[in-house]
Amino acid sequence: MSHRPRAPDLIRLFDQAVDPVYVVDGRWRIVYLNEACARWVGRERSALVGAECRYHSQLDEQGEVPPAARLCPPPQVFGGEYATVRVSMDAAQGNREISFLPLLNDDGDVSAVWATVAAAHDAPATSSAAVSALDAAALHARLAEFRRSLAPRYRLERLVGDSPAMRRVRSQVVAAAQCSANVLIVGPPGSGRGHVARTIHFAAAGSESVPFVPLACALLGAELLQTTIRALARPVIAGPSSTKRGTLLLNDVDLLPAEARAELLGFLRTGELPLRVIATARQPLADLPGDDVRQLELAGELSTLVIELLPLAQRREDLPLLAQSLLEERNAESGKQLAGFTAEALERLAHYSWPGEHRELRETVAHAHAQASTPWIAPDDLPRRLSLAADAARHPRPSEEQIDLEKFLGEIERELIERALARARGNKTLAAKLLGMTRPRLYRRLVQLGLAEPEDPEVVFE
Amino acid sequence: MTRRICIVYDCDGDWAAAWRAVVEPATVVEAHSAGECRQALAEHPAAWVAIEVPGAADMTAALDLLAEVERGFPQAAAIAIVAPALRDAAELPLRECGARHVMSSRYELLAVATAARRHWARLGDNLVSDSPPSLREQILDRLPWGDSSGKNAVADDLS
Numbered sequence: 001m002s003h004r005p006r007a008p009d010l011i012r013l014f015d016q017a018v019d020p021v022y023v024v025d026g027r028w029r030i031v032y033l034n035e036a037c038a039r040w041v042g043r044e045r046s047a048l049v050g051a052e053c054r055y056h057s058q059l060d061e062q063g064e065v066p067p068a069a070r071l072c073p074p075p076q077v078f079g080g081e082y083a084t085v086r087v088s089m090d091a092a093q094g095n096r097e098i099s100f101l102p103l104l105n106d107d108g109d110v111s112a113v114w115a116t117v118a119a120a121h122d123a124p125a126t127s128s129a130a131v132s133a134l135d136a137a138a139l140h141a142r143l144a145e146f147r148r149s150l151a152p153r154y155r156l157e158r159l160v161g162d163s164p165a166m167r168r169v170r171s172q173v174v175a176a177a178q179c180s181a182n183v184l185i186v187g188p189p190g191s192g193r194g195h196v197a198r199t200i201h202f203a204a205a206g207s208e209s210v211p212f213v214p215l216a217c218a219l220l221g222a223e224l225l226q227t228t229i230r231a232l233a234r235p236v237i238a239g240p241s242s243t244k245r246g247t248l249l250l251n252d253v254d255l256l257p258a259e260a261r262a263e264l265l266g267f268l269r270t271g272e273l274p275l276r277v278i279a280t281a282r283q284p285l286a287d288l289p290g291d292d293v294r295q296l297e298l299a300g301e302l303s304t305l306v307i308e309l310l311p312l313a314q315r316r317e318d319l320p321l322l323a324q325s326l327l328e329e330r331n332a333e334s335g336k337q338l339a340g341f342t343a344e345a346l347e348r349l350a351h352y353s354w355p356g357e358h359r360e361l362r363e364t365v366a367h368a369h370a371q372a373s374t375p376w377i378a379p380d381d382l383p384r385r386l387s388l389a390a391d392a393a394r395h396p397r398p399s400e401e402q403i404d405l406e407k408f409l410g411e412i413e414r415e416l417i418e419r420a421l422a423r424a425r426g427n428k429t430l431a432a433k434l435l436g437m438t439r440p441r442l443y444r445r446l447v448q449l450g451l452a453e454p455e456d457p458e459v460v461f462e
Numbered sequence: 463m464t465r466r467i468c469i470v471y472d473c474d475g476d477w478a479a480a481w482r483a484v485v486e487p488a489t490v491v492e493a494h495s496a497g498e499c500r501q502a503l504a505e506h507p508a509a510w511v512a513i514e515v516p517g518a519a520d521m522t523a524a525l526d527l528l529a530e531v532e533r534g535f536p537q538a539a540a541i542a543i544v545a546p547a548l549r550d551a552a553e554l555p556l557r558e559c560g561a562r563h564v565m566s567s568r569y570e571l572l573a574v575a576t577a578a579r580r581h582w583a584r585l586g587d588n589l590v591s592d593s594p595p596s597l598r599e600q601i602l603d604r605l606p607w608g609d610s611s612g613k614n615a616v617a618d619d620l621s
Binding site: 223 | 536
């Protein structure tokens with residue numbers, strides 16, 4: 001005869017557990033917590049059972065986040081996803097990791113969330129030992145020196161340009177530096193989005209040395225991004241005297257894999273990231289295709305302030321000043337001192353389309369700086385592609401490539417069939433499997449495309 | 463595929479061997495000193511660079527090298543490999559100085575190798591072609607199963 005544990009027995013077992021355990025119902029209320037959890041939170045059980053745990057709870061009398069709010073599951077858990085988050089009740093106890101398991105009812109809705117708390121991997125003893133081993137003071141000093149060396153490159157006045165668009169960018173950068181809101185910088189690759197982000201960071205940091213952490217969303221897959229974002233949610237080593245938050249730069253956030261969106265959204269919502277977030281994208285996040293709710297929510301979280309960088313081709317009036325500024329940078333870095341560009345060279349710069357944006361302009365100026373044999377850069381000192389582009393612009397554009405759709409699709413089909421046959425080493429059964437069609441149908445298409453003879457004894461028509 | 467270069471700066475060649483296994487057919491260039499690493503970078507300025515930071519004493523040099531890669535070789539991408547015990551303390555400074563990622567275990571290699579392939583693919587996107595590909599070429603490039611020469615035949619796998 002099987003023995004079915006009664007609820008009171010189970011509760012007794014949980015009450016005796018040394019690790020904190022608690023349950024939140026579908027209305028975000030704490031319906032159970034064990035003694036270990038009450039001790040960890042530092043409140044009586046009776047004060048917590050029935051309490052609502054919302055992230056945006058009112059602060060208590062001491063101006064602190066109520067303990068119940070810290071037990072709140074991330075939003076995705078109420079969407080049915082398993083999640084873990086790190087929390088710290090107080091410095092002495094260090095970080096803990098809460099694992100949230102959604103409990104679904106018959107309708108598939110989350111009726112409650114089961115939470116267990118365990119020591120986080122970065123327990124205080126390990127962390128402090130590592131920092132000590134690294135000689136934290138020396139590390140801070142090295143980082144402070146690194147930041148000081150970068151700061152002059154990212155002063156506001158280095159955002160060169162007199163166009164209305166650039167004037168607007170500069171005023172937005174000033175506004176962004178004066179607040180801690182999330183910022184989204186939109187512009188084509190190479191347009192200096194990262195430069196603008198660093199300018200905001202350095203302007204906000206002022207004289208303080210605070211971290212700037214770039215994260216390449218387009219390069220790292222969902223798995224690496226998720227682990228990195230979790231790692232960054234740990235307390236930041238910002239230096240002993242720092243009072244300001246550092247910056248997390250999410251490069252190309254429009255390319256953030258869907259799996260990592262929920263993770264990032266959770267951290268943004270809970271305020272667990274100890275860094276201010278600046279993101280860059282090729283287009284406004286709200287314009288991205290698809291109607292993924294998390295994508296829209298993330299767009300809302302990240303787009304508090306949107307700074308748009310226009311392509312160089314749309315603000316050609318900035319080119320002379322920008323090119324001169326880059327030339328002076330080259331002058332400062334080398335022994336060769338040039339005065340500027342001839343009018344013809346500037347005209348050539350102005351007529352180029354700059355597909356590589358600011359980055360391409362920088363490379364072009366570097367090339368011209370190296371080539372120039374007089375103090376003034378002439379058109380011949382510029383890369384050849386600029387003159388080729390100028391020549392091409394004088395000729396009429398070739399007509400658009402035209403296709404015969406039927407013939408074109410036939411060619412694509414033939415190519416796929418040939419590839420499948422080659423891939424299957426001529427085995428028609430396997431080729432048909434690759435193509436997702438039956439063997440007789442493949443034969444029929446082979447005949448129709450002239451790749452097999454009709455009298456071929458192998459050919460079987462459906 | 464000469465552009466697919468992975469420079470591995472490590473102590474004893476162990477990490478280079480591991481990287482070679484996961485990024486083939488890319489070329490792995492081994493460096494066992496910062497000087498060798500700089501020289502390899504000068505020859506392959508768009509490389510994927512893995513820099514091992516074996517101990518706390520190597521941190522400052524690693525930060526300097528990463529910052530140098532970031533500034534001097536904008537087409538390159540560097541990551542840092544740190545001992546697990548150092549990771550928590552070292553991750554942020556290494557990232558700030560230019561590490562695209564910080565790893566500490568061979569179990570992470572496959573995921574990080576995927577990032578390396580994305581880096582090389584992006585370099586390919588940035589290559590300037592004299593004549594843009596036709597619509598047909600663009601579509602053929604996107605079709606599965608490579609070319610129809612049979613070089614990548616998988617009949618044995620399918621059967």
